[in-house]
Amino acid sequence: xxxxxxxxxxxxxxxxxxxxxxxxxxxxxxxxxxxxxxxxxxxxxxxxxxxxxxxxxxxxxxxxxxxxxxxxxxxxxxxxxxxxxxxxxxxxxxxxxxxxxxxxxxxxxxxxxxxxxxxxxxxxxxxxxxxxxxxxxxxxxxxxxxxxxxxxxxxxxxxxxxxxxxxxxxxxxxxxxxxxxxxxxxxxxxxxxxxxxxxxxxxxxxxxxxxxxxxxxxxxxxxxxxxxxxxxxxxxxxxxxxxxxxxxxxxxxxxxxxxxxxxxxxxxxxxxxxxxxxxxxxxxxxxxxxxxxxxxxxxxxxxxxxxxxxxxxxxxxxxxxxxxxxxxxxxxxxxxxxxxxxxxxxxxxxxxxxxx
Numbered sequence: 001x002x003x004x005x006x007x008x009x010x011x012x013x014x015x016x017x018x019x020x021x022x023x024x025x026x027x028x029x030x031x032x033x034x035x036x037x038x039x040x041x042x043x044x045x046x047x048x049x050x051x052x053x054x055x056x057x058x059x060x061x062x063x064x065x066x067x068x069x070x071x072x073x074x075x076x077x078x079x080x081x082x083x084x085x086x087x088x089x090x091x092x093x094x095x096x097x098x099x100x101x102x103x104x105x106x107x108x109x110x111x112x113x114x115x116x117x118x119x120x121x122x123x124x125x126x127x128x129x130x131x132x133x134x135x136x137x138x139x140x141x142x143x144x145x146x147x148x149x150x151x152x153x154x155x156x157x158x159x160x161x162x163x164x165x166x167x168x169x170x171x172x173x174x175x176x177x178x179x180x181x182x183x184x185x186x187x188x189x190x191x192x193x194x195x196x197x198x199x200x201x202x203x204x205x206x207x208x209x210x211x212x213x214x215x216x217x218x219x220x221x222x223x224x225x226x227x228x229x230x231x232x233x234x235x236x237x238x239x240x241x242x243x244x245x246x247x248x249x250x251x252x253x254x255x256x257x258x259x260x261x262x263x264x265x266x267x268x269x270x271x272x273x274x275x276x277x278x279x280x281x282x283x284x285x286x287x288x289x290x291x292x293x294x295x296x297x298x299x300x301x302x303x304x305x306x307x308x309x310x311x312x313x314x315x316x317x318x319x320x321x322x323x324x325x326x327x328x329x330x331x332x333x334x335x336x337x338x339x340x341x342x343x344x345x346x347x348x349x350x351x352x353x354x355x356x
Contacts, residue, residue, distance in 0.1 A: 043077035046070060051344035054275060059333040065312070072310040074344070075353050081297070082346025089292050089347050097266040099290040104227055104257040106137045119232040119261040119268075126237055135248050137255045141192065141225070142294045147173045150295035153187055154284050154302030155180045157315035157322075162186045164301055164355035171299065175287050179217060181320045187302070191224040195283045196243075196256075198228060198236035207246045214243065215250055223253045229283070231261040276338060278331030285335040288348070298348040303339060305332035310352060 038046075049070070059067075094100055102109050105116070105128075112133040115125040141147075151171035153159075155178065168174060168188035176182070176194040183189070201207075204214045218226055226247075230240030244256045267289055268281055284303060291298045302319065309315055316322040325332070343350040 038073050038076050042073070046074040046077065047080065047344040049344075050074060050340050053337050053341050057334070057337055059306075059337060064306075068308075068310050068312065071340070071352070075310065075350075079349045080346040081349075085342075085345045085347040086292075086296070089342070093267075093270070093289055093293040096270040097263055097289070097293075099263060099267075099293045100140070100142070102260045102263050103140065103290055104259055104263075106139055106257070107133070108139050108143075109260070110136060116231055117261060118234060119229075119264045121234075124234055126231060126234075132241075135244065137225075137257060141173070147295045149173075149297045149299065150175065150291045151188075151299045151301060152284070152288050152291050152303075153177070153180075154300070154304075155318045155320070156302040156304040157317055157319055158304040158309055158352060159186050159302040159319040160316065162301075162319075162354045164351065165189070167355045168299075168301060173291075173295065175291065176221075177283055177287070179221075180318070182220060186319060191221040193225045193227060193287075194221050195287070196226050196228040197283075198230065198239045201239045201243050204243075207242055211246045211250060215247065218247065218251065218254060221254070226254065226256040228256065228258060229264070230258040232259075232264060232280075271338075274338070276331065276334055278334070282332055282335060285332075285339075288339065292342075292348065299351060300339060300343075300348055301351045303336060303350070304352060305336050 110116075110128060110133065112128060112130045114128045116128060118124045118126075149171045150173045151168045152175045153168055163185060165184045165186050165188040169184075169190045171190070173192045174188065174190045176187075176191050178195055178197050179200060180187070180194075182191065201214075207214060228236075228240050228243075230237050230244075240258065244258075247254070247256050264281075264286070267286060271281060288298065288300060288303075304315075307315055307317070317324045339348070339350060342348045
């Protein structure tokens with residue numbers, strides 16, 4: 001009887017062991033299926049494919065389902081950092097455009113009584129008087145050095161429920177656009193530079209007598225730099241300069257600065273020569289180029305110009321609303337393909353999936 005019971009217990013032990021191994025194997029299998037590990041050779045093929053997209057390619061010509069399937073696979077490949085490509089892009093951008101020295105007007109690159117010509121018309125100019133000059137910042141935050149890790153945070157709906165806020169806030173320098181809302185969950189709170197669109201200032205009436213609403217809006221970004229396109233069109237200058245004169249005495253620690261018209265003209269010409277043609281480069285694409293020039297590592301979030309994500313799920317246009325852009329102003333899908341090309345070359349890192 002004892003021998004029989006021993007055999008029963010031994011048999012049960014074997015069954016339990018087999019069951020445990022089967023469960024463990026199934027878990028490994030499930031995890032592997034969930035992670036969808038991409039073979040290194042396939043990653044190399046995907047990078048080669050996307051790195052060789054022509055700048056003038058029209059995304060409307062793609063089979064979007066195949067495009068997103070390949071892109072989803074690429075996003076699961078380990079990020080690649082190519083120092084040679086980074087330095088090559090930095091050198092090209094400095095040679096053509098020089099955000100390092102002329103991105104916006106300051107006391108190092110501007111003189112009192114200087115006349116600024118407009119981006120869209122060299123026949124028009126704006127005179128920098130002494131009072132205006134005295135309100136300009138001394139220099140750039142990256143003067144004499146390159147920044148290490150930079151996060152450029154677009155406003156795309158792909159960031160909604162992304163849980164990327166904590167990751168974004170670890171960057172050394174964070175760039176945002178058009179005074180977009182901040183939050184600690186999806187987009188983070190840290191801001192070092194944020195763009196303002198002159199059209200946004202139209203919503204603030206009687207700024208001189210009632211500056212409170214605008215002051216409250218910009219104070220959300222702490223002491224970050226506010227940058228605006230005041231000298232692309234003469235119509236934008238009055239709005240921008242009036243806001244500048246109102247904000248500077250109230251928040252002198254938070255500089256409002258003006259894009260250099262020559263920088264914007266040079267950068268537009270650079271990308272037109274690459275085949276990227278549109279009425280204007282978007283402010284997002286423009287600032288990514290700035291980051292490529294002044295940062296060692298560039299991480300790009302929220303740049304996705306399509307209305308479905310990589311899993312074919314519908315997206316709002318922005319993470320904070322569903323208001324679409326003006327048609328015909330920017331060539332955002334083509335801009336995105338150029339960012340994808342840079343990602344595939346290892347010059348920057350695109351983030352198109354939720355953060356862990």
